[in-house]
Amino acid sequence: MERTNWTEIEFILQGLSEYPRAEKLLFVVCLVMYLVILLGNSTLIILTLLDACLHTPMYFFLGNLSFLDIWYTSSFIPSMLIHFLSEKKTISFTRCVVQMSVSYTMGSTECVLLAVMAYDRYAAICNPLRYPIIVNKALCVQMAALSWGLGFLNSLTETVLAVRLPFCGKNVINHFVCEILAFVKLACTDISLNEITIMLGNVIFLFSPLLLICISYVFILSTVLRINSAEGRKKAFSTCSAHLTVVTVFYGTILFMYMKPKSKDSTFNKLIALFYGVVTPMLNPVIYSLRNAEVNGAMRKLIRGHWFWRKR
Numbered sequence: 001m002e003r004t005n006w007t008e009i010e011f012i013l014q015g016l017s018e019y020p021r022a023e024k025l026l027f028v029v030c031l032v033m034y035l036v037i038l039l040g041n042s043t044l045i046i047l048t049l050l051d052a053c054l055h056t057p058m059y060f061f062l063g064n065l066s067f068l069d070i071w072y073t074s075s076f077i078p079s080m081l082i083h084f085l086s087e088k089k090t091i092s093f094t095r096c097v098v099q100m101s102v103s104y105t106m107g108s109t110e111c112v113l114l115a116v117m118a119y120d121r122y123a124a125i126c127n128p129l130r131y132p133i134i135v136n137k138a139l140c141v142q143m144a145a146l147s148w149g150l151g152f153l154n155s156l157t158e159t160v161l162a163v164r165l166p167f168c169g170k171n172v173i174n175h176f177v178c179e180i181l182a183f184v185k186l187a188c189t190d191i192s193l194n195e196i197t198i199m200l201g202n203v204i205f206l207f208s209p210l211l212l213i214c215i216s217y218v219f220i221l222s223t224v225l226r227i228n229s230a231e232g233r234k235k236a237f238s239t240c241s242a243h244l245t246v247v248t249v250f251y252g253t254i255l256f257m258y259m260k261p262k263s264k265d266s267t268f269n270k271l272i273a274l275f276y277g278v279v280t281p282m283l284n285p286v287i288y289s290l291r292n293a294e295v296n297g298a299m300r301k302l303i304r305g306h307w308f309w310r311k312r
Helices: 020-050 057-074 077-085 093-126 137-163 180-184 192-225 230-259 266-289 293-311
Strands: 010-013 090-092
Touching (some): 010 093, 020 057, 020 266, 057 093, 057 137, 093 137, 093 192, 137 180, 137 192
8 A cells, every 4th residue: 555645634623512501511611721731830840940948859749740740731732732622623633743742751750850869859759968969950851851752752763663664544643642652552553562562661661660659758758757856746747748648639530440340431541531631730730739838838939929010
């Protein structure tokens, strides 16, 4: 079979086409969530840049996480919102590949970044006196660059293998977005290599960071339990509670998606995937803001400064 020219290929994103009223409701919900994502994560980035009290490794990595969440959601939510309101839900081959590669890069990077943040908490709690020396500015930049670099390489590998496939049928993707596995399954050739590399990528970028996170928290828990004072234990736990909550939400949703029994109801599966893609990035800034004295203090200073200039 001859391969169709890339510029001639279009994909149909089925979404919830069979439930037009549900799509209208999802448009409103996802629009509100996207605005919260942009506002919450942008605010965290601004605070970590402007407030000297937040110029620490933990907030440096948090700024990276917020920047990542903005790019991740912006890669698919705007086009998804347009499709919710339009009858023609098509996307070009190029746009589909860009959407797929950007979201895959961000997802892979977040897995590594969460493991890096766990190491930062391990060093802060288990080696508090040597922490400024161990996790110095140069190491922070190197670990952040490593996270982004590994995520990009993983996405590049999967994307290159995917775009080489021939597409010659009705290219209907039963999803809201261009998801890589749904994308390659439309190819009219053997995709065993693609499925194997995607599976290996999932193992490396999902379970390896999760293992490192678990090991870090085993050492953290062991150290905290040796602290004599209850106040000291409470303070130590509070420094990593936000990160642990984010990890639980992030990996809990992923593990539920991959380990739940296969459902014949594709609508339910798509809504779970949508929850993972939209709700998790929205919750991250909320989790790091709740009961966080440093972030709340920086926010109050920012608001007071804003009011001051308005009075001027």
